[in-house]
Amino acid sequence: MASLLHAGHTDFVLNRAAFSYMRSRALPASLITRLAEPPETVFADQAAWSAHLDRLGFTALTTTPDAVQIATEGAIWGSIHAHDFLRDAVVLSDDAGQFAVGRHALCWVHAERLVHKLDTFTDLNRAAQQHVRKPIWNFYADLKAYQANPGNSRPPGQARGQALGALRARFDRIFRRRTGFATLDRLLARLHANKAELLMVLERPETPLHTNGSENDIRCQVTRRKVSAGTRSHLGRDCRDACLGLAKTCTKLDVAFWDYLGSRLRVPGQPLIPPLPNLVRCRGQPA
Numbered sequence: 399m400a401s402l403l404h405a406g407h408t409d410f411v412l413n414r415a416a417f418s419y420m421r422s423r424a425l426p427a428s429l430i431t432r433l434a435e436p437p438e439t440v441f442a443d444q445a446a447w448s449a450h451l452d453r454l455g456f457t458a459l460t461t462t463p464d465a466v467q468i469a470t471e472g473a474i475w476g477s478i479h480a481h482d483f484l485r486d487a488v489v490l491s492d493d494a495g496q497f498a499v500g501r502h503a504l505c506w507v508h509a510e511r512l513v514h515k516l517d518t519f520t521d522l523n524r525a526a527q528q529h530v531r532k533p534i535w536n537f538y539a540d541l542k543a544y545q546a547n548p549g550n551s552r553p554p555g556q557a558r559g560q561a562l563g564a565l566r567a568r569f570d571r572i573f574r575r576r577t578g579f580a581t582l583d584r585l586l587a588r589l590h591a592n593k594a595e596l597l598m599v600l601e602r603p604e605t606p607l608h609t610n611g612s613e614n615d616i617r618c619q620v621t622r623r624k625v626s627a628g629t630r631s632h633l634g635r636d637c638r639d640a641c642l643g644l645a646k647t648c649t650k651l652d653v654a655f656w657d658y659l660g661s662r663l664r665v666p667g668q669p670l671i672p673p674l675p676n677l678v679r680c681r682g683q684p685a
Contacts, residue, residue, distance in 0.1 A: 409477050410447040412439045416476025419499065425468045429456070433469060440480075447473060475499065488598060488605045490612075503598035506538050507608040509589055516582060526577035530586065533572050540565070541599055541607060548603040562600050569593060618642050644674070651677050 412433055420430050432454050441447040451457055451466055459465045478484055484500060491497035492508040513531055518524045544565070573590035576583050589596070599605045619642050629635040648655045653671060660668030 407477060407481055408443040409480075410441040410444075410470070410473035411476035411480045412473055413476045413480060415479035416472040419475045420468055420472040422498075423468045423471070424463060425465060425472070426461070429459075429465055429469070441473070488602055490606055490609055492609055493592070501598070501602075502595050503602075503605050504592055504595040505607070505609040506541070506596065507610065509592070509596060510534050510538070512585055512589070513582070516585060518579075523579050523582070526579040526582055530572070530575070530577065530582065537565075537568060537572060538607065545599050545603050545605075545607065565600060566593075566597060569597060615646055618646060647674055647678075651681065653677065 417430055417434065420433075421427075436450075436454075438450070441450055447470065448457075451469060456465050456469060486501075488501045488503050489497055489499055490503045490505065492505050510531070513527065513534065516527060518527055544561075570590070570593075573586045573593070575586065577586075599607060619639060622638065622642065629638055644658070645655045648658050651674065653674075657669055658671045658674070659665075661671035
């Protein structure tokens with residue numbers, strides 16, 4: 399995984415981005431200071447980085463969170479920034495902590511699901527829940543309209559800044575309301591605290607409003623795991639995941655998976671299929 403994130407690079411870098419990541423993951427300040435003291439900030443590969451952590455005594459620690467893991471993740475994030483990768487990328491997630499890196503956006507479907515699945519015990523609770531869900535979905539519909547056409551999704555005569563301000567104020571009205579249902583009110587306050595991540599689409603309209611696409615992409619792997627209960631080896635797992643990923647990519651590109659395999663394996667009589675990266679690049683080019 400680290401090699402994929404490095405995009406071919408092998409170095410680990412201690413810089414501002416790395417230390418910011420470590421602080422966000424609650425690595426003790428004393429350990430961050432220990433990392434920041436030595437003059438060396440760039441480590442050529444995993445062996446050099448591991449040796450550095452060993453010299454600083456990190457490998458002997460048994461603290462929570464795992465100091466080696468957090469420091470390594472931070473140094474990888476530092477390397478990504480040092481090579482100018484993902485500077486403008488937005489990471490969209492369902493609020494799982496491991497994805498809260500860089501510029502982060504949250505899935506609206508998962509956010510609303512918290513309201514939908516909230517346990518209600520009285521008619522008043524259920525009425526409060528439904529009273530909140532309707533404006534949330536109406537607001538979501540307006541965000542979709544904005545995303546589809548950011549330039550023309552405002553009332554005539556209203557400036558873009560005013561339109562965005564109106565949407566943000568509307569978000570506040572929805573999630574700052576008090577219903578009298580204590581559990582729901584706490585949930586609304588929690589969602590309001592994620593305002594910047596839920597409204598990332600206002601700043602970056604290309605950001606999806608939900609994670610349905612990525613979840614559909616991994617559904618076949620989850621189904622396969624439920625059927626077979628896993629593989630006997632790590633190599634088998636890698637082969638399974640690679641083949642499922644290739645099959646899903648072929649489907650998106652309207653390529654028959656068996657034709658693709660036949661072309662790669664040079665089966666006589668099979669049609670010639672270009673490499674998938676070439677097809678993806680062609681798909682992304684304007685007509």
